[in-house]
Amino acid sequence: METSSSGITNGRTKVFHPEGGVDLQSYQLDVQILPDGPRSDVDFSEILNAIQEMAKDVNILFDELEAVNSPCKDDDSLLHPGNLTSTSDDASRLEAGGETVPEKNKLNGLYFRDGKCRIDYILVYRKSNPQMEKREVFERNIRAEGLQMEKESSLINSDIIFVKLHAPWEVLGRYAEQMNVRMPFRRKIYYLPRRYKFMSRIDKQISRFRRWLPKKPMRLDKETLPDLEENDCYTAPFSQQRIHHFIIHNKDTFFNNATRSRIVHHILQRIKYEEGKNKIGLNRLLTNGSYEAAFPLHEGSYRSKNSIRTHGAVNHRHLLYECWASWGVWYKYQPLDLVRRYFGEKIGLYFAWLGWYTGMLFPAAFIGLFVFLYGVITLDHCQVSKEVCQATDIIMCPVCDKYCPFMRLSDSCVYAKVTHLFDNGATVFFAVFMAVWATVFLEFWKRRRAVIAYDWDLIDWEEEEEEIRPQFEAKYSKKERMNPISGKPEPYQAFADKCSRLIVSASGIFFMICVVIAAVFGIVIYRVVTVSTFAAFKWALIRNNSQVATTGTAVCINFCIIMLLNVFVNLNSSTFYIAFFLGRLIQNWWTRRKVRQEHGPERKISFPQWEKDYNLQPMNAYGLFDEYLEMILQFGFTTIFVAAFPLAPLLALLNNIIEIRLDAYKFVTQWRRPLASRAKDIGIWYGILEGIGILSVITNAFVIAITSDFIPRLVYAYKYGPCAGQGEAGQKCMVGYVNASLSVFRISDFENRSEPESDGSEFSGTPLKYCRYRDYRDPPHSLVPYGYTLQFWHVLAARLAFIIVFEHLVFCIKHLISYLIPDLPKDLRDRMRREKYLIQEMMYEAELERLQKERKERKKNGKAHHNEWP
Numbered sequence: 001m002e003t004s005s006s007g008i009t010n011g012r013t014k015v016f017h018p019e020g021g022v023d024l025q026s027y028q029l030d031v032q033i034l035p036d037g038p039r040s041d042v043d044f045s046e047i048l049n050a051i052q053e054m055a056k057d058v059n060i061l062f063d064e065l066e067a068v069n070s071p072c073k074d075d076d077s078l079l080h081p082g083n084l085t086s087t088s089d090d091a092s093r094l095e096a097g098g099e100t101v102p103e104k105n106k107l108n109g110l111y112f113r114d115g116k117c118r119i120d121y122i123l124v125y126r127k128s129n130p131q132m133e134k135r136e137v138f139e140r141n142i143r144a145e146g147l148q149m150e151k152e153s154s155l156i157n158s159d160i161i162f163v164k165l166h167a168p169w170e171v172l173g174r175y176a177e178q179m180n181v182r183m184p185f186r187r188k189i190y191y192l193p194r195r196y197k198f199m200s201r202i203d204k205q206i207s208r209f210r211r212w213l214p215k216k217p218m219r220l221d222k223e224t225l226p227d228l229e230e231n232d233c234y235t236a237p238f239s240q241q242r243i244h245h246f247i248i249h250n251k252d253t254f255f256n257n258a259t260r261s262r263i264v265h266h267i268l269q270r271i272k273y274e275e276g277k278n279k280i281g282l283n284r285l286l287t288n289g290s291y292e293a294a295f296p297l298h299e300g301s302y303r304s305k306n307s308i309r310t311h312g313a314v315n316h317r318h319l320l321y322e323c324w325a326s327w328g329v330w331y332k333y334q335p336l337d338l339v340r341r342y343f344g345e346k347i348g349l350y351f352a353w354l355g356w357y358t359g360m361l362f363p364a365a366f367i368g369l370f371v372f373l374y375g376v377i378t379l380d381h382c383q384v385s386k387e388v389c390q391a392t393d394i395i396m397c398p399v400c401d402k403y404c405p406f407m408r409l410s411d412s413c414v415y416a417k418v419t420h421l422f423d424n425g426a427t428v429f430f431a432v433f434m435a436v437w438a439t440v441f442l443e444f445w446k447r448r449r450a451v452i453a454y455d456w457d458l459i460d461w462e463e464e465e466e467e468i469r470p471q472f473e474a475k476y477s478k479k480e481r482m483n484p485i486s487g488k489p490e491p492y493q494a495f496a497d498k499c500s501r502l503i504v505s506a507s508g509i510f511f512m513i514c515v516v517i518a519a520v521f522g523i524v525i526y527r528v529v530t531v532s533t534f535a536a537f538k539w540a541l542i543r544n545n546s547q548v549a550t551t552g553t554a555v556c557i558n559f560c561i562i563m564l565l566n567v568f569v570n571l572n573s574s575t576f577y578i579a580f581f582l583g584r585l586i587q588n589w590w591t592r593r594k595v596r597q598e599h600g601p602e603r604k605i606s607f608p609q610w611e612k613d614y615n616l617q618p619m620n621a622y623g624l625f626d627e628y629l630e631m632i633l634q635f636g637f638t639t640i641f642v643a644a645f646p647l648a649p650l651l652a653l654l655n656n657i658i659e660i661r662l663d664a665y666k667f668v669t670q671w672r673r674p675l676a677s678r679a680k681d682i683g684i685w686y687g688i689l690e691g692i693g694i695l696s697v698i699t700n701a702f703v704i705a706i707t708s709d710f711i712p713r714l715v716y717a718y719k720y721g722p723c724a725g726q727g728e729a730g731q732k733c734m735v736g737y738v739n740a741s742l743s744v745f746r747i748s749d750f751e752n753r754s755e756p757e758s759d760g761s762e763f764s765g766t767p768l769k770y771c772r773y774r775d776y777r778d779p780p781h782s783l784v785p786y787g788y789t790l791q792f793w794h795v796l797a798a799r800l801a802f803i804i805v806f807e808h809l810v811f812c813i814k815h816l817i818s819y820l821i822p823d824l825p826k827d828l829r830d831r832m833r834r835e836k837y838l839i840q841e842m843m844y845e846a847e848l849e850r851l852q853k854e855r856k857e858r859k860k861n862g863k864a865h866h867n868e869w870p
Helices: 044-068 073-079 090-097 102-107 133-144 169-178 197-210 255-268 283-286 317-326 336-343 345-377 383-388 409-422 428-454 470-475 494-536 540-544 547-565 570-599 609-616 624-639 648-670 684-707 711-719 790-820 826-860
Strands: 119-125 148-153 158-168 184-189 232-237 294-295 480-482 489-491 742-746 770-776
Touching: 119 255, 119 609, 133 148, 133 283, 158 609, 232 470, 255 336, 283 294, 294 480, 294 609, 317 336, 336 345, 345 409, 345 428, 345 624, 345 648, 383 409, 428 624, 428 684, 428 790, 428 826, 494 547, 624 648, 624 684, 684 711, 684 790, 711 790
Parallel strands: none
Antiparallel strands: 119 158, 119 294, 148 158, 184 232, 480 489, 742 770
C-alpha cells in the first residue's frame, strides 16, 4: 500500500477464496486523515487520478472474477487459436485492426498477444488428457497468486495447448523477497592494490615482449559482448522495504528473464492442484501427465540473416551462439559472464571449471608428449629391446596349459619396443609430475573460483538462502523446528526417518559396489579360462592370436557390463534422444512442408518461440550430473593410470576442446532453456577430485613398482649388472638383463594336465628339454628346485621401498603446495576488505542522508518532534 503526499492511499487488496470468489469488500479507497487536521494544500487532481485508477482496477477485477468463475473446461476463454506468423500479412493485419502495440514484441513470440506482457514461463498440455480437473484447480490457483495467463493452440497439433504465464511487478517483488533473490544495489568499487617496484619492472618487461605478439588472439572483442550491469554491482537479498537502495532504472527489466522464470517456477512448485497438504507442485503434474512440458523460453532465435559484425547480435542467445557455441571460436576464451546471465550461476560455474581444467591440461599434455617422444628417440638405444629382438635361441614356455605352443623370445620384439615407448626412464618423473599437477590444478581452481565468486557476487551467498524443496516442505510441514541461523521455523525431518533412509541408501550403494567388484573378478577369471580355449580353436587366425582374442573379448564383455550397470543413464538417454528429439525434428519439418503446400512457397512462415522451444530436447532430469561425471571419469583416467599411458593428458585436452563447444552447442541450440539456479562452487565434485588426486598417487606408485620394469632394471644395474658397485645405470649397465630375468624350466616336470601337445621339435628338430619363463627362481637341478633366488628378494624389497618413498615424497610435495598456495589471491583479499569498509561507510552515509531528508520534510510540513536523531 503506497501513500501519496496528500494522504490518499489507493488500496488494491484482492482476496481470493479457494472456490475462486473475490472479496470485494476488501477492495476500497482509503482516505487517511492527517493527525494535525485538514490540509489546505490538498491536490484534488491526485484524488481524481486515484479514483480513476481504482475504477479501472475494479473493471479488471470483475473481468478476473468472471474468468475465475467461468464454467468452461480448462478455461478455454483464454484460448486463442494458433495463427501462423507471416511477414507478408502481419503488418496489414495490425494496421487494419488499428492496434498500437509494438509489432516487434508481438511477432517475436516472447510476449502475450497484446505485445506488452513478457512470457515468463510455458506450460504444455493436451486437450485429450483426462487430468482436466487437476489442471482447472491448478490454473485457478495460479491466477489467485497474481500470475497472468494466456492460452494458445499449437500450429503442429490442435490437441496441444500452450499456457503462457506472466508475472507482474507486484508478484515478482513479493516472491523475490521470500526467495532471497539477490539484486544489484550498489556499484562495485575497484580497489587497485599497491604495486612493488620489482613487480612493476617485471610487468614492463612482459609488456615489451607482448608487443611482438598478436594482441590477445584468444580473447573476445569487448565491443561484441554487452555491458552486463549486474557484474559491476554488489547484490543483496531483495526487500520491498529497502527498495530505494536497489538500482532500478526500469521495473520491466529490473528482474532479468532468468530470474523471472525462476520466480514463476518457485510459485508453480507450491501451488495446490488438489485439496490436501501433499497435493502441490508442478513436478507432480508433470509426472502424472497433467502437463506434458514446462520450461522458460529462449530469448528468440540463435540465428540471424545479418552478420553479427555489421548488425550486431539479435539477442543474447544469438550472441552466445556466435561467440561461444560456434566451432569457429574454439580457440577463444568463453564469455562466462554472458553464460552466467543466460543460464545461471550453476551452469556458468560448470563451464568455468571445464575451461580451467582444459587450460591446465596444456602443460600436462606437453610433458606427456615429451615422455612419449623420449621413448621414441631412445628406442634404438634401448639395450633391453635389442636383447629381446636378438634372442632367437631362447625358447619361452607356453602361456597356458596343454594347447598353447612354445615361442621364441624374439617373436615379442614388437611388444618390447612398444612397451619402451610408454615405460622408460621418464615415466617415473611424469608420474610424480601428474600427482603434483593434480594438486596444483585443484589449488589454483580454488583461487579461480574465488575470483569468479567475487565477480558474480557469490562470496557471501550461502545454500541456506535457497528455498526449501516444496515436496519436502509439504511432507514435513507438521514437524517444525527453529532454524538457529535465521531464527525462523522450518520443516524438520526426524532422526529416525533420516537414519532409515540413510541405511537404505548405504545398503544400495554397498550392493552396487559388490556387484562391480564381482564383475571385475569375473573378467579376470574369464581371461584365465578362455586363453587356453582360444589356443585350441579350430580357426588358425584365432589360434595363433589367442592372447589378442582373449583381451578383445574381455574388453567387449567389460564394456557391456559397464553399459548394463549404467543402463538408466546411458542406454535410456540414447532411446529418449531418438524417441523425442529426433522424432520432433522430423515432425517439425513435415509440418512446415505441409504449411508451404497449403499457403504457397512465397510466404515465409515462422513458428512462435514457444512452439520452437517445445520441439527442442528437454534437459535431462539429472541436470549437470552427466556432464560432470564424464569429466570426472576422464580426470581419473588422466591421473590414476598416467604411468601406464603418458599420452592420456594430450587426448583429454583434445577431447575437452571439442567438449566445451559441443556442450555449448547443446545448451544454446538443441536443449530447452534450463531453469537458472545459483551455486557457489562445483559442489561435491571438488571432494571427488581431491579423492582421485590422492588415489592417483597410490595407484601410480603401485603401477611403477609392480607392473613396470623400472625397479627390476634398477636393481640389476646397481647390483647384478656389469656396472654393479660402480654407481652407474646407463645402457651399458643393462647388458645381460634379459637373460638374468628369465628362469629355466624342465619340460619333463610338467604335470599331465598341463603338458603341452607340442614337444617343441619345430625349433631345433629334436624335442626340447628346457624352456624359459620370466621369474627369479632357481634351476631345476638345484638343491631347492624352482625356489626364489636372492635377486627376487632384492627386487621385492626395492618395490616396497619405492612405494613407501614415492608416496611419502609426493604427499609431502602436495601438502607443501597446498600450504604455499592460498585459497584467495592477496589482491582479491585486500580488495574485499577495502570494499567492505567502503560499503559500510556508504550505507551509513545513505541512511544518514535519508533521515536528514525526512527530518526536513517533517519540518516543512510542521510535524517536527523534539529529540530527533540526527
